[in-house]
Amino acid sequence: LLNKNLVKIQNCATLILDEADKLLSQDFKGMLDGIIGHLPKDRQIMLYSATFPLSVEAFMRKHLKNPYEINLMEELTLKGVTQYYAFVQEKQKVHCLNTLFSKLQINQSIIFCNSTQRVELLAKKITELGYSCYYIHAKMNQQHRNRVFHDFRQGLCRNLVCSDLFTRGIDIQAVNVVINFDFPKHSETYLHRIGRSGRYGHLGVAINLITYDDRFSLHKIEQELCTEIKPIPKTIDPSLYVADAQLVDADTEEEEYYRRQQQLNVQPRSNSSHQQQAARAPTLYQKQTMA
Template sequence: MKETDTMRNVLLGLCPYIGKIPASVMAMTKQNGQSKPMTLQPGSFTSSTQSGKAPVVPPKGSSIPQISGGIRFGDDWKKCLLLPPKDTRVRTTDVTATKGNEFEDYCLKRELLMGIFEMGWEKPSPIQEESIPIALSGRDILARAKNGTGKSGAYLIPLLERIDLKKDYVQAIVLVPTRELALQVSQISINMSKHLGGVKVMATTGGTNLRDDIMRLDEIVHVIIATPGRILDLLRKGVAKVDKAQMIVMDEADKLLSQDFVVLVEDIISFLPKNRQVLLYSATFPISVQKFMTKHLQKPYEINLMDELTLKGITQYYAYVTERQKVHCLNTLFSRLQINQSIIFCNSTQRVELLAKKITQLGYSCFYIHAKMMQEYRNRVFHDFRNGLCRNLVCTDLFTRGIDIQAVNVVINFDFPKNAETYLHRIGRSGRYGHLGLAINLITAEDRFNLKGIEDQLITDIKPIPSSIDKSLYVAEERSRRTLEVQL
């Protein structure tokens, strides 16, 4: 093959409008005559590219260079990107107080940068600035940052950058505490790596057919994103081979190293090589994490961006009610607040189902989710709520860990949590990535001492709910207009 032909083929892979449709992004299913995205199921893995697909056709009116031979020297590769609409909402210093770095500063592969920008990520957040260069160097990390400030990107970007496609074995493991978080992280990984040319990402969790996972591991897998119980089953059966894995990430590390999971995590670590890299990320780090760090991490680089525990963009209120008044109070909130989407927390699965039924009877759209539901239904609820098919979701603490749904601007604690850690993770479902959010707590006489204790532990202020709540505190459009008026 001539040198010019070789160069032309290389350049053809640089533009997402030339070549093959990424199966992870373009897979569609017909329903009621309309095309809708397919739901990613646990245990599935998706390649960044697959053969036999039709070429992508640029949309009308796009600024994509219409060049028959791919990108030519001198062309701006960023013009070829399928960027989402620009997010013009006001953001707090939780994500804007950066050193001014750009993603290009980290010498990442161009194909990875293309995936990052097409995710809508314009510049690294503080946790990403601190974490990415250290992770790329191969050093262990103990990172503490607030919920919703970009921790997933902080470890997925260096993880994907270090994947070697010439090696056909598992190179990285990401452990997460819940099945929903595993699906979310795997989808981010697939979307971000779609231009890398063959990164295979596999999500595996409990509640799915183990035989399916065993069959999929017969093929090439580079990254496994898993809950601890399922990956340990695969390791013990000798199906998942991780003896050459160079990296293990623990997202929501405090939960993974709690009594519920720590024994499983210790067993998983024993299957990894001695020289693996360990990355721990969480908003809170109890003593259990310190013990694990001393035992398994080698001179870890410690990152602590928690000058305060709660997100700056979340305004917190409490309403003092009796148990009988809770539903009436919730109905009043629904009628008065401008809710994009809301998550409503209860302390038991039985109360979740009863409340969801009551909300539906009041005439509001409502889904519910809890750990005792069949996994198939959990996947469907998570997918549909994430895609905006319903405004309100009632759930247990299953949904407090890492779940990132940008449209959620109101969190309601129908039942007040028992401890500060749970409270922190619950309210962190709103105000994601520096945006504005509202947390409202329904407090009974039994909860009043707990409320004071959580305020003291988190060093935060939970105020009595006013008769009228300023929309600029939690509705992005209102805040943007007001800011613009001030600037003018």
């Protein structure tokens, strides 16, 4: 718009960069330098970001003079999120994911992949396994993305597969499980991904599927975020990621189910079956048509 003279910003006194660490990546840096060149010399620039990598610090040195810094990092910590990793081969990931779905008490989950192609392929696999699943990534048009996000937020689907497009500035409080199907290479990406499940005081669990090639990234992220990612145990305590009220409701519902089955003299269902999760949340868990 600036190049076509369709907008004039020479009198714009304030420039705000939200998610500055992303906006100041190499993809956008040249464009931002051009925009700042059109602003008045006495402009005010404000940067907001969960992390401040070297690209942000370099921008601050170049364009800001004696800036004020406010650190609210304590509000974006990993508190409330229990983190685990599972070492797997690439070909074992889908099987491992299926096992997690059958074992965890999922209210809603977000599964992250590192590419748009893998997002669609994984969403298809999950649907073939019999689970409801939406997907969202950057190559979808905005209207389509908005619809998928709205429907997921309304609880119309239990699982969402997405790229890092979905990590920025969006909070869904019903999400209590985040799975890194593909492990990220950078700590800021990891923080944005799994921090979602523990915000607003809600508990959450993060499961990271780690291949041999990911082992160095795992160690680096632990060091940079001063956190511990533990080996996944055979059983994950539901109290770590399921609210007390949900645990009570689930137990009560299960007891009521078995009582009815005994009255009808019907063989109870298997605890490991997919029907167990479907019965607990029938409105969330019905198989959806792929978006």
